[in-house]
Amino acid sequence: MKRFLHLVIFLIVVLPLCAIPVYGDVKPGTDVKSMKELINLAKDLSCEQVLISGDNNVAALVDVNSLAHLSWKKNKGKVDFTSKVLPAVCSIKGIAFFALNCQTSDYALSVMNGVYQEDYIKPFDFIIAQSELLGVQEKNGFYADKYQIAASWNMEHIQDTEKEQLYISKAGAERILDKALEFKMTHFQSGEDVVLAVWSDYPEIGLKDIYHKTLDSLKNDRTMAIFIDGLGWHLLENYCAVNNLDLAEMKYLPTRSVYPSKTKYAYYTLGTGEYLPEDSPGQIYPDKAFLNGVIIEEEKCYYTSPTAVLLNVDENDNGTIDDEIFDSAMKYIQDEKKLFILVHFHSVDDMNHEYGPYSQESMNQLKVIFDYTQKLIDTFVGRVIIFSDHGAHSYLNQGGTHGSVKAEDIVGVVKYVEKD
Ligand SMILES: [Zn+2]
Ligand SMILES: [Zn+2]
CATH class of the missing domain: 3.40.720.10 (Alkaline Phosphatase, subunit A)
Structure with a gap:
């Protein structure tokens, strides 16, 4: 009985801690529990790059093929990555999240002005554009970009508080954008709505x-x-x-x-x-x-x-x-x-x-x-x-x-x- 209880406690407490959230061009709420799951997810969604971030917000951006050279080690409810093959920046203690760069995302944000497309932003691209590139490392022919992930997300170039803008939600609703537009790592959101488009000077x-x-x-x-x-x-x-x-x-x-x-x-x-x-x-x-x-x-x-x-x-x-x-x-x-x-x-x-x-x-x-x-x-x-x-x-x-x-x-x- 005691052993069973231990097992239950282990399942409830430890396993979820080892599930690492995946952000970028994936469905909100995605997580992975092993390297195999991460590699399969990247393959299913045709993703080329993965950003691996530690809990200090320092991250390595590598080609998806590099994942095969990393080992996934559970350590006191956390996950550490180590590799003898890849550049040093890829050995990360306490993985906080991954972000996948895929060909498309169902949650990309369309920014329109009148009849024109001003921007079309995939969540992964938004993360990279607002984070700071600290350097590039190379080892054994493998490259890794070192990034400092942004501490907050700047929406100023999308949400214009001076102008009336319309947004289109994932559920198809059209509303005036009167609440703050927020970036949620896999999608954009205003109030309760997942936002897919922000439209200035929209057709009447x-x-x-x-x-x-x-x-x-x-x-x-x-x-x-x-x-x-x-x-x-x-x-x-x-x-x-x-x-x-x-x-x-x-x-x-x-x-x-x-x-x-x-x-x-x-x-x-x-x-x-x-x-x-x-x-x-x-x-x-x-x-x-x-x-x-x-x-x-x-x-x-x-x-x-x-x-x-x-x-x-x-x-x-x-x-x-x-x-x-x-x-x-x-x-x-x-x-x-x-x-x-x-x-x-x-x-x-x-x-x-x-x-x-x-x-x-x-x-x-x-x-x-x-x-x-x-x-x-x-x-x-x-x-x-x-x-x-x-x-x-x-x-x-x-x-x-x-x-x-x-x-x-x-x-x-x-x-x-x-x-x-
Ligand atoms: Zn038609
Ligand atoms: Zn058609």
Whole structure:
């Protein structure tokens, strides 16, 4: 019994002390209990460097491959590192934490000003940028940078107390940044919220506003909504640049998409004025004002609606459904009984994914969609609102992707077409 009690006490007291927290580009709350766990974690997250800090805040920054030459020794509830191979700075008594430098972090902070990306800060990079490099050591061909870890974190270049800034939380909420922004070693935080983006001079129009604008418009007149999937502000800027067009003359305004900047989330907000709930989402375009209308979609639609949803297939097998969607829309807009028409074009987003958002393919496809849009506007009698759900960014030269809080993903477009 006594031995059992000792074992329990050992498990409760000693083992947790030997778990070392891991900071930097990892999930908050990560820790490791052995060298093997640390090496596997670094491998799983594609991390190249590890910062090893002692409890005196002096740290060694080494290549992840160097870890194999270090031995992990438990000593009175603490962990010491020793190595005969690596530079002396790597032999550290009383390890306080590790910080991993990985290719990406789900908790990086996007700092935006207007439609532009000012900074995109991975937690690891933030630690290094604010700590002091004391020197570089070399032994047996291995290098180690010696650092003095910062005693406190300076947020002045991110949080501007003079200006109203918006932040986007990990849960997708948008709030005014009125509490101090704090750095928590793996993420940034304000109050209880994990913060992913800080936005100065943010676009006035959000996707919720587009829903309300559509509803208001419909209460006054027949309304056609043209939804161009994946048309980010930056894509439109690029389109204007390559085609010698004046962006201002295009009369588009930037919008704040939602986080995650994906169709599923954005479409829900565009179609309800609400953020997608975790439990059972409702229907899109639920207001009875939309009832006498039609939503013209591809083969499937993310959501159901009390309004008719017309699905289309690639009848002519040319690799896109947008030509069929355009034909359907042309038919419906001539039916004057339909008060609301939503036309959802997908091909620009498809090209963004396949070839990258600034590729010739995306630009050509956007031209096709703008031509369709112009024909629809010319034929339609009523008000027209054009909008996108999100943008896209290039991904490792393998096409593009979206979903992040980067400006390229999260700044969309809207245009209210005034017809004479
Ligand atoms: Zn989309
Ligand atoms: Zn997409």
